[in-house]
Amino acid sequence: MKQYRAHLLVCAGTGCVSCGSFKIKEALEKEIRKRKLQDEILVIATGCNGFCERGPILMVHPDGVFYQQLKVSDIPFLVEEHLVKGRPVKKLMYIPPAEKEPIPRMKDIEFFKHQRLIVLRNRGRIDPERIDEYIAFDGYEALAKALTEMTPEAIIAEITAAGLRGRGGAGFPTGKKWAAGRAAKGSPKYLICNGDEGDPGAFMDRSVLEADPHAILEGMIIGAKALGAEKGFIYIRNEYPLALHRMDIAIKQAREYGLLGDDILGTGFAFDVEVVRGAGAFVSGEETALIASVEGRIGMPRQRPPYPANKGLWGKPTVINNVETWATVPNIILRGAKWFSALGTKTSKGTKIFSLVGKINNTGLVEVPMGISLRDIVFGIGGGIPGGHEFKAVQIGGPSGGCIPAKLLDLPIDYESLTEAGAMMGSGGMIVMDDKTCMVDIAKYFLNFLRDESCGKCVSCREGTQRMWEIVKKITEGKGTEKDLDVLEEVARTCKDASLCGLGQTAANPVLTTLQYFRHEYEAHILDKRCPAGVCQALIRYVVVAEKCTGCQSCKNACPTQAIKGTLKDVHLIDQTKCIKCGACQEACRFEAIEAQREEAIQII
Amino acid sequence: MITFRMNGLEVSAEEGWTILDAAKFYGLEIPTLCYYEGLTPYGGCRLCVVEIGEGTRAKLVSSCTYPVEEGLVVRTDTKRVIAARKMMIELMVSVAPGSKVLQDLASQFGVTQVRFEPRHEECILCGRCVRICAEQMDARAIGFQQRGYKTKISTPFDIRSETCRLCGACMYVCPACQLRCQGPQAETTLCNGCLTMDPTCLDYYDDLQCWMYDAGRCGTCVREKT
Numbered sequence: 001m002k003q004y005r006a007h008l009l010v011c012a013g014t015g016c017v018s019c020g021s022f023k024i025k026e027a028l029e030k031e032i033r034k035r036k037l038q039d040e041i042l043v044i045a046t047g048c049n050g051f052c053e054r055g056p057i058l059m060v061h062p063d064g065v066f067y068q069q070l071k072v073s074d075i076p077f078l079v080e081e082h083l084v085k086g087r088p089v090k091k092l093m094y095i096p097p098a099e100k101e102p103i104p105r106m107k108d109i110e111f112f113k114h115q116r117l118i119v120l121r122n123r124g125r126i127d128p129e130r131i132d133e134y135i136a137f138d139g140y141e142a143l144a145k146a147l148t149e150m151t152p153e154a155i156i157a158e159i160t161a162a163g164l165r166g167r168g169g170a171g172f173p174t175g176k177k178w179a180a181g182r183a184a185k186g187s188p189k190y191l192i193c194n195g196d197e198g199d200p201g202a203f204m205d206r207s208v209l210e211a212d213p214h215a216i217l218e219g220m221i222i223g224a225k226a227l228g229a230e231k232g233f234i235y236i237r238n239e240y241p242l243a244l245h246r247m248d249i250a251i252k253q254a255r256e257y258g259l260l261g262d263d264i265l266g267t268g269f270a271f272d273v274e275v276v277r278g279a280g281a282f283v284s285g286e287e288t289a290l291i292a293s294v295e296g297r298i299g300m301p302r303q304r305p306p307y308p309a310n311k312g313l314w315g316k317p318t319v320i321n322n323v324e325t326w327a328t329v330p331n332i333i334l335r336g337a338k339w340f341s342a343l344g345t346k347t348s349k350g351t352k353i354f355s356l357v358g359k360i361n362n363t364g365l366v367e368v369p370m371g372i373s374l375r376d377i378v379f380g381i382g383g384g385i386p387g388g389h390e391f392k393a394v395q396i397g398g399p400s401g402g403c404i405p406a407k408l409l410d411l412p413i414d415y416e417s418l419t420e421a422g423a424m425m426g427s428g429g430m431i432v433m434d435d436k437t438c439m440v441d442i443a444k445y446f447l448n449f450l451r452d453e454s455c456g457k458c459v460s461c462r463e464g465t466q467r468m469w470e471i472v473k474k475i476t477e478g479k480g481t482e483k484d485l486d487v488l489e490e491v492a493r494t495c496k497d498a499s500l501c502g503l504g505q506t507a508a509n510p511v512l513t514t515l516q517y518f519r520h521e522y523e524a525h526i527l528d529k530r531c532p533a534g535v536c537q538a539l540i541r542y543v544v545v546a547e548k549c550t551g552c553q554s555c556k557n558a559c560p561t562q563a564i565k566g567t568l569k570d571v572h573l574i575d576q577t578k579c580i581k582c583g584a585c586q587e588a589c590r591f592e593a594i595e596a597q598r599e600e601a602i603q604i605i
Numbered sequence: 606m607i608t609f610r611m612n613g614l615e616v617s618a619e620e621g622w623t624i625l626d627a628a629k630f631y632g633l634e635i636p637t638l639c640y641y642e643g644l645t646p647y648g649g650c651r652l653c654v655v656e657i658g659e660g661t662r663a664k665l666v667s668s669c670t671y672p673v674e675e676g677l678v679v680r681t682d683t684k685r686v687i688a689a690r691k692m693m694i695e696l697m698v699s700v701a702p703g704s705k706v707l708q709d710l711a712s713q714f715g716v717t718q719v720r721f722e723p724r725h726e727e728c729i730l731c732g733r734c735v736r737i738c739a740e741q742m743d744a745r746a747i748g749f750q751q752r753g754y755k756t757k758i759s760t761p762f763d764i765r766s767e768t769c770r771l772c773g774a775c776m777y778v779c780p781a782c783q784l785r786c787q788g789p790q791a792e793t794t795l796c797n798g799c800l801t802m803d804p805t806c807l808d809y810y811d812d813l814q815c816w817m818y819d820a821g822r823c824g825t826c827v828r829e830k831t
Contacts, residue, residue, distance in 0.1 A: 281752060298749055303648050303670040456730060456749065456756030457649045460689070463696040466754040467721050487720050494692040497665050497685065498651045 004042045006083060007061040009124055013048025013210055014203070014242055015364075016055035020072070021045075024056045027075040032083075041083060047211020049124040050365035051111055054094060059106060059124060066106040067092045097361055097383060111362045114381050116343065118351045119327045120367045123211040128246050131253040134214040140259060142330035146222045147267045150333075155226040156182060159329065161337035163349035168194055168285070168322030169397065169426045170502065171348070171415035174329075177319055180309035181227045184317035191223055191232035191273075192313065192320040194290060198237070198282035199398025200449060202429030204353040205323040207365050209236060209243035212327065213250035217273065219329035221264065224271040227319055232273040233294055237280055247275055282399075282453035285427075286501045287320045289455065300455045301501035322427070324353060344370035348414035352425070358394075358432035361386050368413075375409040378432055389434035393517070397426025399446040399453075400506030402513030403439060422513040424506060438535035439518040440525055444472045446510040454503060461504030464495035468511055477538040480526040489515060534596030537581040541597055546571045548593035558588035609677035624668035624679055625653055633681055636690065636710060638697075639731035640669040641778055644740055647732050651693045652710070656680045665689055691716050697729050702794040704729070705784035712797050723794040727782045730756055734775030744768045747775065 010016075010025045028043045049057050054068035058078075065088050067078065074092055081087045093102035094109055103109050117123070126133035134140070146155055160175025181189065193216060197205040208216065220232045236244050251273060254260045262270045276294050283289050284299040291313050293299040312318025328350060332340045341349045348370040354377065355365050361383035368377060374394060378384070385391050393403040402423030404411065411417055415425050433442065447469035454461045471488045474480050492508035492515075499505050515522065524530045531539040544555075544564075551569040563579040566572030574585070574594075586594040608617045611627065618627040623646065628635050638650040648670040655668045657679050665686065668679075680686070691714050698707045699721040707729070710716075732749070735758060739745045746769035750757050760766040776783060788796030 283752070299752075300749075303667060305672060305674075450753075452753045452755070454753040456752045456754075457647075457732075458651050459649065459693050459696055459729070460651050462730070462753065462756060463700065467696065467699075470722065483720075490692065491696075494689050498654050498689040498693065500648055500651070500667065 004040060006041045008041060008043045009046045009059040009061055010043060011049045011055060011057040011124060012045035013052065013207060015048065015052035016057055017242065019055040021056035023072055024058065024070050024075065027072045028079065031075050031079045035079065035084065037083065044127045046124045046126060047122070047128045048207040048365060050120070050207070051362065052365065053361070053363035063088070064105045064107060066094060066104070066109065068094050110383060111364065111381055114376065115367050116351050116369050117367050118331050119208060119215070119324055119353060120211065122215065123207070126212070128211055128213055129249050131214060131250070131257060134212070138334065139214055140218055142334035143218050143221055143259065144265055146225055146333050147265055147269055152182060152226045152228065155222060155333065158337050159332060162332045162340040164325065164328060164332060164340070165348065165415065166322060167324035167328070167352065167427070169400070169424060171425055174321060174325055177309055178223065178226055180307065181317050181319040184310045186317045188231060188316060189227055189229040190313045190316055190318040191220055191227065191229045192290065192294065192318060193220055193232065193234040193323055193326050194285060194287065194320050195234060195236040195243070195323045196278045196285040196290060197427055198285055198453070199427055199429045201355060201357040201431050202398055202427050203355050204365060204428050206240050206243050208323050208327050209240065210246055213247045214254065215327040215330055216323055217250055217254055217260070219326035220273060221259065221271055222329050222333055223319065223321070223326065225269060229319070230271055232271065233276050234273055235276045235278055235290055235294060237278040239280055244275065244277065251275065281455070283455045283503050286503055289501070290320065291318065300457050303500055345412060345414045347416055352413070352428055354428045354430045356382050356430050356432065359385055359389065359434040359437065360432040370414050371412045373410050373412055374404065377413070377430070378409070382432065385432070385434045389436060391432070392435050392437055393433045393439065395431040395433065395442065395510070396429070397424040398429040399449050400424060400503065400509055401426045401429070402509040403442065403517060405517040422509060422516060424509070436533055436535070438531050438533035439514045439521045440472060440476055441535045443510050443514045444469065444476055447472055450503070450507045454507070458498070458500045458504050460495050460498040461507055464491050464504070465507050467491055468495070468508070472511070475522060475525050476536040478525065478529040482526060484526070485515070485522060530598050539598065540581065541576055542574055542579060542581060542583070542585060542594055543597050544572050544574060545593045545595050548591050550591055550593070554588045554590065555585035555594060558584040560584060607673050607675050609673055609675065609679065611679045612681055618673045622673050624655055624671045624673055627673055628668060628681060635668055635681055637669060638706070638780055639733060641733050641737070644733065644736040646670045647736065650697070650731050652690055654686055654689050656683045656686050687714070690714060695719055696721070698794060700724050700726050701729050701781045702789040703727070703785050704781040705786035706780040708786040708789065708796040711795055717795065717797060719794045728758060729781050730758065731780060733778040733780065734758060737774045737778050742770070742772055742774050744770060
């Protein structure tokens with residue numbers, strides 16, 4: 001193998017790609033060829049680094065130097081300084097919000113420092129499109145161990161002892177599921193990898209699929225051996241083209257290397273996988289709906305039992321696990337159940353990936369040990385709330401999860417304590433909200449998502465989410481009554497109680513948790529006709545604060561309806577008859593001179 | 606045979622029966638709507654929910670789809686069950702107040718208010734028509750479209766289906782569009798006409814429970830309340 005003196009690892013996760021990381025890669029390659037360094041320096045596109053806020057990202061190996069927010073125009077200078085003259089470029093390094101000095105090395109950055117990478121161990125260091133790089137980092141070693149040294153029972157016992165629980169949300173013990181699948185009568189048996197990640201603001205499955213597709217394949221082959229399955233399906237939503245592309249390549253390469261197919265590693269064990277593209281229904285993440293979708297039917301859940309482990313795909317025993325669960329399996333087999341179960345809490349073992357989004361400084365993907373407190377994630381790794389605003393709540397588990405308020409910031413993150421607080425682990429989305437977020441508006445947003453994504457089978461879910469949305473919408477428009485809150489709560493409880501599948505049973509969580517922790521905000525909308533956060537359009541109007549306005553005209557230019565009048569260096573005025581309350585002016589103003597005021601208050605004046 | 610407990614009684618059922626099958630066998634009434642004998646259970650209307658399990662693990666499941674299990678504990682008429690059924694009826698009546706089946710259910714369960722804006726649609730998406738078309742008529746001419754609040758039942762591309770033989774089975778089994786209730790009030794969207802009826806048998810068998818399981822439920826011996 002050819003030796004290089006430096007590797008340039010360009011992040012090619014979806015976030016960085018959309019900021020132009022492929023252009024950065026091209027520019028780097030061009031510059032390196034220009035300087036005839038192509039035999040010394042290699043440019044590699046890796047999977048997502050997780051620090052999506054700072055894309056495009058470049059890591060220089062072996063120095064461990066971390067460059068961020070690169071532009072094509074920076075590249076010649078960077079190559080000249082760092083790679084020719086050996087002087088790392090300070091101005092392209094990461095500077096923490098409150099500090100002045102840049103941090104050169106990746107491992108010293110707060111965002112990366114507290115993470116514990118198991119599932120994402122290969123992120124940002126291997127090229128996901130090359131199987132050799134995966135193998136170089138102990139890839140497929142666990143598979144060899146499982147196929148040659150372990151019996152199916154031993155594999156299941158190892159997974160059970162590790163205490164691995166399903167990472168898709170509900171947290172069902174994986175070992176138990178596998179044991180049921182193994183014991184089930186019927187042949188052939190199937191495996192499914194659930195990559196139908198549909199929560200708004202969640203992208204951990206996508207990232208694993210993009211950064212390390214072989215880890216998933218390896219986990220599935222080990223699972224196949226444990227269960228005696230001969231065919232696996234990887235269900236990926238069609239909205240993830242890069243994940244689909246990389247998974248296709250990974251499967252092709254694994255087949256070429258004899259890691260999939262008839263005689264895996266010469267042991268005589270046969271297993272193959274197929275990629276199924278999902279058509280983008282959130283409910284297809286529910287396992288029975290996913291099975292229906294793979295079978296080519298409408299993605300509608302059915303009641304369990306019979307559980308898929310006994311009667312799944314085409315009526316045959318089927319084990320479904322989430323992307324993250326499958327990718328964890330090789331680590332457990334290779335390093336042992338003891339090592340894995342030493343991480344985490346009593347009931348929740350190992351690590352969990354969270355996608356950190358919303359009003360937070362360090363947007364991105366983090367893998368942390370279970371049991372870490374919310375405070376450590378939001379203020380430690382996440383770097384706190386931008387703009388000096390106050391932390392209000394975090395929505396965990398996507399639309400099915402709940403809003404956890406500031407007073408529960410020290411809550412340890414594991415399956416049980418989150419459920420107790422009214423939220424759920426879900427797939428691991430974390431949406432951080434600050435004091436400029438209206439909780440009623442958030443409830444409305446999620447209900448609108450759910451009424452659209454409900455499969456439409458159960459009355460409780462289909463009509464329940466629709467009616468809840470109607471009531472919450474009425475409240476945000478200032479037309480709510482006190483009685484509405486009782487009805488809302490009653491519908492929410494019934495929806496949770498009577499619905500068939502996980503979607504309906506958790507659909508009311510956003511409403512129930514916001515009602516539990518932020519009832520005063522609902523009451524402010526209903527009784528005072530006031531939106532405390534200044535978000536709900538019908539209850540506010542935008543006005544220019546004369547003392548702060550410099551007459552710079554940026555609000556005027558931003559206004560889509562030409563509702564703002566004023567000449568340069570003069571205080572501007574908003575014509576309320578033309579204003580559509582889009583808030584573009586507030587965003588455009590650099591002097592905080594546009595304020596959202598209470599609609600009614602102004603009318604009285 | 607599988608033995609389990611239902612409403613405190615030890616009962617036994619054949620393997621493969623659902624809770625609803627067993628309840629019917631023992632004469633316990635569970636209301637149903639999307640269930641139709643001869644069609645695959647669907648579990649969509651959530652009227653037939655019963656409570657299973659005990660303590661904190663107790664949950665509601667649709668009895669038409671839940672197979673009986675050894676040692677199961679089932680309660681068919683708990684407060685939680687009745688509350689869920691009443692809410693389902695309220696939600697469905699608010700969509701299709703013109704359905705006599707729904708209006709009857711509302712009166713039967715004492716649903717006397719509908720707190721949602723009525724939509725005056727015909728369909729409550731119970732899926733009976735879809736199933737009879739596919740399973741009994743072997744036509745598969747109609748199916749569900751869209752999802753969530755946009756769900757509807759129609760032919761592919763909403764055009765006249767070539768596989769449809771106009772047999773009318775879909776209309777025959779429909780609980781909403783065939784029998785019409787003439788009595789819904791514009792304001793409440795409820796009829797509740799039956800609430801003013803009294804069962805006559807109580808005059809004769811004051812100390813006995815009506816043999817129709819619940820006094821007056823059958824509606825055959827009613828007279829106007831005085």
